[in-house]
Structures are given as structure tokens and as C-alpha cells.
Amino acid sequence: MNIIERLVGDLGQKREYHDYKRRAKALPEPYRATCAALERYLMSVGVGDDSAVMLTMLDDLATLLEQGAADATPVRAIVGDDPVEFAEAFLANYPQGSWISKERARLATSITKAVDEAAER
Template sequence: MPDAEKSGFIAKMIGPKKRWRAYKARVAELPENYRTGVEAIERHLMHFVPIDGDANASMFEDLADLFEQAAANGTPIREVVGEDPAEFVKEFAENYSDGGYVPARARKQLTDSIERAAGGQTGAEG
């Protein structure tokens, strides 16, 4: 794929580069387990949510907001995403698009990644 096409695709997927870089900087500042959770959700979204640059940029910014607030409040990751991370991502993405088909294997990969990020957090602490 030529560079011009690649950058056009990236802009459609993630929105303007400046917004994407700002989002990634925010995620990098999160505590490790929250960052791991956001990155797992991000990967899932990148593969299975229809491309819409502006909506996707807003979606990722809102994802960062959600996890920043959770980290600041000490809210466990499981309390944020619930017991079914794939369902959480599906519902989260539906706020920004018409959603998309997510294969079972991808749902399991997301669930396993969130499980690792959540560690021993159950959502019952606090």
C-alpha cells in the first residue's frame, strides 16, 4: 500500500493524527493495568468497528476519559468493563457507529486480555 493510501486509511480509522497522538499520550500516563485494559479494547475496536475517522477519534478519546476517571477513583477494571468485556466493547462502540460483527475468537482474546489487566481485581473491593 503506497504511503499516501496508508496515511489516508489511518486518518479514516483514527481521525486526525494530532488527536490520535494526544489520545496515545493520555493512555501512556495510565497505571499499567489500566493502560493494558485500554490497549486491549483499542485493538479490539481497531479490528471490528467500522471506519469513521471523526467518530473513532471521539470514541478513543472517550475511552481514555473513562479509564482515566476509573484510575483516579480507584475503580477496578472489572467494574468498568463488567464480566463480559466483549459485550462492553460492543455496547461502547454502538454509541459511535452501527457496530460490527465480532468473531468469537476475537471476543475470547479481548476477554483474556482484560482478565490479565484486571488481575485479582473483582470489582467488589472498596
């Protein structure tokens, strides 16, 4: 890792993120607004601190909406009547980077450990 990357982080990942932002901005309405809303939701509930997973997820989101726009698929046909349900299903494809998945696993492990320790006494 060179000195610049040590100071500002992985430059390749920064480029990937900026590429995603350019792609999102190039989407026609209402796909652009949908992308922004989904990104905001997914980032607040989802990916945790794994930037590689985040970049993959955002790339897939942009690809999905670009394809929908190219095919003239209505946004509601993509996200359905419940955008939260869609977002949660979309996020489920990236469990390895989800902070909520990690917290669920930690909760289950902690309770199992507590129960096992109590049974040993």
C-alpha cells in the same frame, strides 16, 4: 487544504490521535493494558473509515479509563466480567462510523430490494 495535508492527511486528526496515545500510555496498570486491549478490539471490529468517529471513540475510552483510575475504580467494575460485551456496548454508542452497522444496513436494504423487485414481477 495545504500541500502538506494533501500528502500526509489531516494534521489536526493526527495530533488528536497522538494525544490519545499519550493519554493511554500515561494510564497506570491495569488500566493501560485494558485500554490497549479495548483499542485493538474496537479498531478491528468497529469504526470503519470514519477517522472523526474513531477519534471521538478513543477520546471517550481514554476519558473513561482515566476517570476510573482517578477514582480507583477496579477495571472489572468498569468493563464487567465479559469485556466483549462491554466493548460491543461501548461501540454501539458510535453506530455512524461502524463498518458493521453499514454492512447490516446494506444487507437489509439489499434483501428488501430483492423482495420488492420479485413482488413486482
